[in-house]
Amino acid sequence: MSTILIVDDNPMFLREASKMCEREGFSTLTAGSWSELNTILADRLPDLVLMDIEMPSIPGHRLGQFIRARYRVPIVLVSGHSEDRLKQLFSASDADGWICKPLTRDKLIAAVSRFMDPKPDPSKDEGKPAAAGSRPTVLLIEDEALIASRIESALAPTSEITVAEDGESAIEKLWTGSYDCILLDLMLPRLSGFDVVRHLMMRRPELLKATVIMTAAGDASLQFIDANAIGRVLRKPFDIGTLPGVVAEVAAASR
Numbered sequence: 362m363s364t365i366l367i368v369d370d371n372p373m374f375l376r377e378a379s380k381m382c383e384r385e386g387f388s389t390l391t392a393g394s395w396s397e398l399n400t401i402l403a404d405r406l407p408d409l410v411l412m413d414i415e416m417p418s419i420p421g422h423r424l425g426q427f428i429r430a431r432y433r434v435p436i437v438l439v440s441g442h443s444e445d446r447l448k449q450l451f452s453a454s455d456a457d458g459w460i461c462k463p464l465t466r467d468k469l470i471a472a473v474s475r476f477m478d479p480k481p482d483p484s485k486d487e488g489k490p491a492a493a494g495s496r497p498t499v500l501l502i503e504d505e506a507l508i509a510s511r512i513e514s515a516l517a518p519t520s521e522i523t524v525a526e527d528g529e530s531a532i533e534k535l536w537t538g539s540y541d542c543i544l545l546d547l548m549l550p551r552l553s554g555f556d557v558v559r560h561l562m563m564r565r566p567e568l569l570k571a572t573v574i575m576t577a578a579g580d581a582s583l584q585f586i587d588a589n590a591i592g593r594v595l596r597k598p599f600d601i602g603t604l605p606g607v608v609a610e611v612a613a614a615s616r
Contacts, residue, residue, distance in 0.1 A: 363477055366390045366407035368398055368424070369439070370416055378411065378464055385469065395419055398428075406432055409477045411464070414440040414450060422454035429455045435476035439464060444581060458584050467553045471585035474559040479566075496521050497541040497612035502531040502557060503575070504549050512544065515601050520608055528552030532560045535568075541612035542592075543568060544604070547576040555585065571615035573607060575599070 365387045367378045372393065379389040390407055392398040395418055401407075410428065414421040425436045436456040440447050444461055451459040457476050460468045499516060502525045503509040513522055523538060525531035528549045535543075535557075543561075547554035554574070561568050570592050576583070577597035588594055592611040 362388045363408040364388045366410045368392045369413035410436045411439050412436055422450045426455045437472045471555040474555045475585035479562040499542045500540045501544045503546045511601050515604050519605050528556045531557050542608045543572040547578050
């Protein structure tokens with residue numbers, strides 16, 4: 362089981378953040394001070410550190426530098442500062458990412474998906490890609506019905522399309538179907554696009570390069586997408602008329 366270390370001097374935040382992490386299947390360690398942090402790291406190295414910036418004595422964005430001097434572990438800054446201020450502090454730190462409070466499930470899963478090494482499922486059942494030369498099979502994951510309809514219309518002449526309206530149904534279809542390209546909106550109801558990305562990392566990593574992220578999300582979310590690990594990122598709004606070419610290119614590269 363992967364372990365998340367939460368560093369914050371607010372006991373209530375530590376409790377609530379720990380509960381959230383544990384509900385998602387992670388074990389947790391908590392530290393409310395520099396001395397507690399030192400004691401924990403001397404005994405056990407976590408898989409991810411969520412570090413509050415407003416720590417006493419040494420601010421969290423400086424604490425990360427002390428940690429990195431001895432350990433190689435992903436660090437995500439967590440703060441109640443404004444996004445602009447937090448981005449400034451992050452740029453002067455040795456951390457990997459940042460989260461504006463409140464910490465939500467979507468933000469947690471985004472950080473975990475980007476920075477925590479997945480533990481692949483050895484029992485995964487990989488689907489077979491379509492035969493070369495056939496119409497590419499596309500899984501379109503989009504909760505906005507109008508946008509989904511327009512994308513379907515644009516792709517129908519050249520692709521076989523399956524539509525999922527939320528992250529939960531998308532993951533179910535990924536278990537049972539075979540796809541050459543995945544068009545994925547990040548902001549979905551129930552399970553988010555980051556849940557889908559994490560599912561791919563753990564059970565269908567061969568499909569990451571076949572995945573095209575479609576999103577209107579800003580820097581706070583897009584920082585958790587590794588552009589080198591996936592096929593493409595399209596910032597909304599984009600020209601839907603370009604999608605057949607994007608799908609053809611990504612599908613050909615994934616076969």
